[in-house]
Amino acid sequence: MCGIVGIYLKSKKFEKDLGKMLSGMLINMESRGPDSAGFAIYKKxxxxxxxxxxxxxxxxxxxxxxxxxxxxxxxxxxxxxxxxxxxxxxxxxxxxxxxxxxxxxxxxxxxxSIEIFKQIGNPKDVVKKFNLENFSGTHGIGHTRMATESAITTDGSHPYSTGSDECLVHNGSLSNHNNLRRNLTKKGINFKSENDTEVAAGYISNHLSSKKNLKETLMSGLDDLDGFYTFITGTRKGFAIVRDEIACKPAVVAETKDYVAIASEFQAMAHLPGVNMAKIFEPEPGIVYSWGN
Amino acid sequence: MKLDLRKLKLRKVNETLQSIDQKRNNKSYTILNPEGNHAICAGLTDDIDVTVKGHVGYYCGGMNQNANITVEGNVGTGVAENMMSGKIHVKGNASQSAGATAHGGFLVIDGDASSRCGISMKGIDIVVKGSVGHMSAFMAQSGNLVVCGDAGEALGDSLYETDIYIRGRVKSLGADCIEKKMDNKHLKKLDKLLKKAKLDKLKSKDFKRYGSARKLYNFKIDNVSNY
Incomplete structure (x- = not known):
């Protein structure tokens, strides 16, 4: 299971409301992940x-x-x-x-720009604990976890960040993460947990540091990362989603002139302003959708 | 009768629709503020009209019998799954596994349906006015899948006896799915389905028919590479 959510603001209109919008999205995804929750907010x-x-x-x-x-x-x-x-x-x-x-x-x-908060517990409690509602910013990503791959700990919670201003949330499971972890460790990337998503975050950091952009990085991930996944990833000025080719893990995108919202299920974004007038679509398998850079 | 999901619990709304008081003869219901909730209108058994004003979550209209459901928005995974009879009309797009395992009834999707549309369908008729995603009609057993747009990869993989009609491009066919001749019997059947979906302007001769090559029905060592 697990629930993933993200918002990227295209205009300044909702910058002060970003925390409030993301908070509602996380709470609505409690049914997909009651074990832990976390979020990353990109601020000025x-x-x-x-x-x-x-x-x-x-x-x-x-x-x-x-x-x-x-x-x-x-x-x-x-x-x-x-x-x-x-x-x-x-x-x-x-x-x-x-x-x-x-x-x-x-x-x-x-x-x-990035600030990350994550902790074990029900999303409702985690969101309240860190006062997410009061945050402002330009984009944000969040996760509610139903633990499968590793223990319910802070280090096992998402988002994962393995590089400056980078973060990743994941719904799914990777099957070749041990092998990838060994290869990436040799390249100097440090991992703190046994979690598969942290390896994907390290993979993305490694490719971004070799001057690939976010879209190119995620496209190469389609070849190298084996397993089921929907990823939402953020950088200082960018935001992207990709689903593996089989696309078992859900995602829905709602885009208005002011924002792009992504969530595992539409119910996570039903409270967003103007969502009923938004362009709503399901990201196609194996295609990288990105905003910013 | 209006049922507002901001004021009533989903269970209460579904219970109301599942136990219609026949004496009151109220045949028309509207659900307000669905807000992506799952299992809206699941398990209806009466001949009633229900309009859902907005986007819904998973399994909308699942197991439907007799009811005529219209969703004025998008639907999540598994709309009309295991439907037995009746009609579901989606005015937006559908997520994956639309009409999964459904035995009967009629499902019309005005927009696109994503992957696995009609997976394991067992007698339902599905008309998608847009396109369908990969592995649509996977292991489909009976009924008809009509797609006015394109179909994704592996269409009709491991197909049994469902007829598939595609107007646009097919990215690839799945194992044991082949293009078949469209004879008069099929043109007539397709015309009827298009008319039922209010698509009278489309011409059945512009569609291609796909079906099972029937080579995977029983295990044959020669086909081992197809499994």
Missing amino acids: EKKEEFKYSICINNLAFEKFKNGITGKIKFTSILKNSDHVILSSKENPKKVLDILNEFKEVSLVGYGK
Whole structure:
């Protein structure tokens, strides 16, 4: 099962409502995934500043803050439930290395624009916990998980982010992920879980870093990723969906002049403004649909 | 009678439609705000007219007997699955497995239907005014599938005795599905179906007929590569 959702705004009209729109979509997909939920939101970025989304788990916020003070020069550190958004102008590699030393916390994503929150629990509770309704932004992606491939943990939750400003949500299962993981690890990509989707995220990061665009990357994935999948993926300025050639995993797209919404089922988007006038279609198997770049 | 799914629970709406009070003689029902809910109008048994104002989720009109259902929107997976009789008219597009395993009745889709349209159909007549996706009429056993647009890959794979009529292009035929001669009997049957779907302007001679080569009915070692 699993439910996937995403919204890409084509105009500025709904930027302030993005969190509210995505929140409703996630709650409506509870029936497809009650085990955990998560979302990535692309917000306005500050020049030369990177944001790090960190799940601090059971570690006290003050303890974490004290721990990194002096090690990382940060411009802000904001707590949101058990997640922290750390902003810094320092070199990302240095920051990532330092964060890696904190074994109690896990980095869920980083980039100039992206913020990621994910946690175990019912989508309704997860959305409330992080106050998703109050978020604004340009595009966002979310996931409700019914666990099959790996354990119900924060690291096993989606979205997965294995590169700067990249994220991926997945409905389905991959059958060649162990082999791909071995090959990608050799190329220097680090994986935190046994999850198949994290491998697909790593695959996408690897191809994007070799200067392929999002569409080309997902097209090569059709040859290399074996299994059932509908993917929604986001980059700093881009948004895309692809379904495998068999297309067992559902997806529906609603496009208006203001936004593109994607979900596993139409009921996830029934509350969106103007959806009944939207162009609604089912993405064809083996075809990459992308917006932005 | 109007049934608003924002005010009533889906179960209540379906129960109302499944247990019509014949004495009141109310034959016409409208469902408002379907909002993508699943199993709307599933299991109806009476000769009533139901109009659904909006998009619906999975299995709309499943197991229908006798009812005449119109959906003014798109339908999700498995519309009219296992329908026995009656009619379902979809004014938008249909997702995958439209009319799956249906034994009878009439399904009309004004837009496109995606993959596996008419999978394992057992006697239903389906008319799709647009195109159908891959593996349509997979293992279809009886009934008619009429497509006014194109068909995707592997049309009629492992087909039994369903007649398939396609007006547009067929991307590829599935195992044991072949083009067959369109004789008068078939032209007449197709004309009747087009008329029933209010497509009188289309000419049956513009369609091609596909059916089973009947080579996979029983296992033959010579056909092993087809399995």
